Amino acid sequence: MIRTFQQHNLRPTRILDGLWDFITDPDNKGVSEGWASTFPAGSKKSVVPSCWNNELGTYDYIGAAWYRTYFDTLHEANIRLVFEGILHHADVYVDGQPIGYHFGGFTQFSMVLPHLSAGKHELVIRVDNTVDWQTLPTDIADWHSYGGIIRSVEIQELPDVYIDSMKIDYQLKDDTADVQLQIQVSSLGQEDCQIEVSASTEGLSLSAGHVVVAAGQTTSLTLSGSLTNIKRWDVGQPALYTFTVQAGEDDLIDRTGFRTVEVQGSDILLNGKKLYLQGVNRHEEHPEWGFAFPPKLMLKDLDILTDMGCNIVRGSHYPQSQFWIDLLDEHGMLLWSEIPMWGCFMSVETLASPIFRERGVHMLGEMISRDYHHPSIIFWGAHNEIDTRTQEALELTKAFVSKIRSMDSSRLVTYATMQPVEDIVLSYFDVIGINKYYGWYEGSVDGFSTMLEDYFVNAEKQGAAGKPVIMSEFGAAGIFGDAGWEPRLFSEDYQADVVTRALKIFRDDPRIVGTLIWHFADIRVDVRSDRPYFRDRARSFNNKGLLSEYRKPKLAYRLVKEIYRSER
Ligand code: ADA
8 A cells, every 4th residue: 555545546566565586695695696587495474564663583584585475467568566664675577577676665656567477476686784884874974774664665557658646736826726737648659649639626627638758768748738716735624626537548646735835034924824833753653554554544643733722743764654644735734755765874975975975965866856746745854963064064965955955846845954054055945944952962951942042043043043943953862651750861851841842932033933852752762782873872762752752642642742732
């Protein structure tokens, strides 16, 4: 299940989720021993989607593993395989032949197999969750480095001329939307052909008439029209429009919502109205499923966010599943979406690495093209906590921000800085996110006030005075169930004290336009005996969740709910 709705009525699609053969390859001999064509004996079964790091025997396993399943084609067919998320390296083989490689665990990719013969086919994937200093994430990140096929695999049957993509753009004037649909149609056939192309949504039908598609080529076309009396998508008012494109025998369905997002002075406006953002950071993670987060729990997380009084959630720290973002669209909840660029301990060598930069730019491209239509997404996040005092961070920022802006001018570009007072990249962004942990890593909660004054001095110096500011992370650890009379470090009381006092400071400051508490629920972290990082993570969890990892509320949750549900 990739989306909450069907993307095709005409194109035959099937989900390949289920029990696959699975074997780990700790000595990395699978390639040389030809496991792609001769799957080794001794494999066991694994459920796709899932993470192997939630299973007995592979709890801590980092390395390669091989998966196998089969699919049938009743007749010769053009097959498209869609992989929604594989952590992190994926080498795909069909019938023993390599058909492609993808890096990046949180973005979707697909591969087309033209004219595949009828019969039973073997699909083998070598998956490797090894990360290093040049991967995104790198090998130092404050979450567990899960491995596996974490999201659905889909098989589609394409006609010889099929729809490659559709991009919906619009301009709004009052209740009229001028809509442009850019459609790409590709041919896998041997001969030129003529097909009819049309598109429709509630209240609008568009036609390109007959379009000639040359053999083996891709044709791009644009359909435009106006929709009147539209309902705007807004927080808590999720008006959505479903667009269906039909090209010859193929179709593609997607959804969007009409809304404007802009900055005016130090404010963020949604549909022309000032927005005050109240939310949390959320990892799509659970102790039983890892990053293969099940839809049922997504719905529950959304109910909890709504109960808490949130209007936004930050998808920390990677593109989250499309099902989740569909749910946010459907419930009128905003999203900050970002790539897994977790920079707290990142070296300058990593920031300067061309491979790293190229991977980041590519991932931004994949995230934006996958999620372009979701009205819930108002921010693209470029990076989190890299050392933004350095020239290397500045150069990387330029590349990332220009990639984002070249693909999307309808949303705001942001990031999270942990160096607000010395940051030199502020001027590149529309909105500044500040991550600070007074009351936990440094000083007392009162430190926030001084830091903010110093930030505004720096912003002036950097030519970024007046940009909207969000407190994108702050918080403290509280072990679920550890309560007492006094606010001891690691108790629920201590956490609640830090979070509520911090919220008071931010909500009283008219220059701050929103708060994103770190974080929604506790998550598993790699605490390794051979490394200095994350030594304060009791239980090997980041315990700053307002909920436990099993979604049980801590004291801080109840107090934040009271605050988020009260007038500012
Ligand atoms: C950072 C980081 C989070 C988490 C947090 C913490 O701000 O962005 O992912 O690691 O610190 O708990 O220290």
